[in-house]
Amino acid sequence: MAITTLRDVVVLDCPEPGKLADFYARMLGGKVEGEGRWVEVTFDSGALKGRTFAFQEARGYVPPQWPSAERSQQFHLDFYVPREELDAAEREALELGAELLQGDGGERDFRVYRDPAGHPFCLCVE
Template identity: 85%
Template structure:
């Protein structure tokens, strides 16, 4: 018997929860809820309907360094897009403030690696 339910898909530590929540809400089509030290992104429809991403203020936050054994990523998020939409998705996330850190080797690999505005790695993967 489960002792509870999973409320958030994942919680990210960051220096500015509202800003990072806005990045992911705009990227994924969610809605920002709350303010201050804990902010969530909720989803009303689509594959993420009913799920939440949460962002928690962490004083002195030191972002992961990708790739690095000393400051490991600890986790990353994968977002799947159709191959024909990968370049457009990349333009969109870069416009929202992401940074490309590793390309897909001219299409030889099915993913590209980015850092969100707080330095957390995520991938756009070919669906």
């Protein structure tokens, strides 16, 4: 039997919550709310409607390295894109400040990136 519930909120530690919130709001089509040490991105429509993506300031934040056993990613986010839109989604993510860590070489259905705070995420073919 469950002892708790999981709400529709994901929280990432980072050095600059507003900056990272802006990155994800622009990438996912959300709205930035708040400022300072805790900033949220909310969604009024689409598949993320009703969910919240939050960013909290972490003093002394050390970004994960991918791949690395010493500074492992802990977790990552997968974002899905239609195959025919994958290249365009990659261009937009890079323009927003993402960094490509591993392309697909035309052989896989995902590409690995790092957000501006260093968290790994993937663009995956839906």
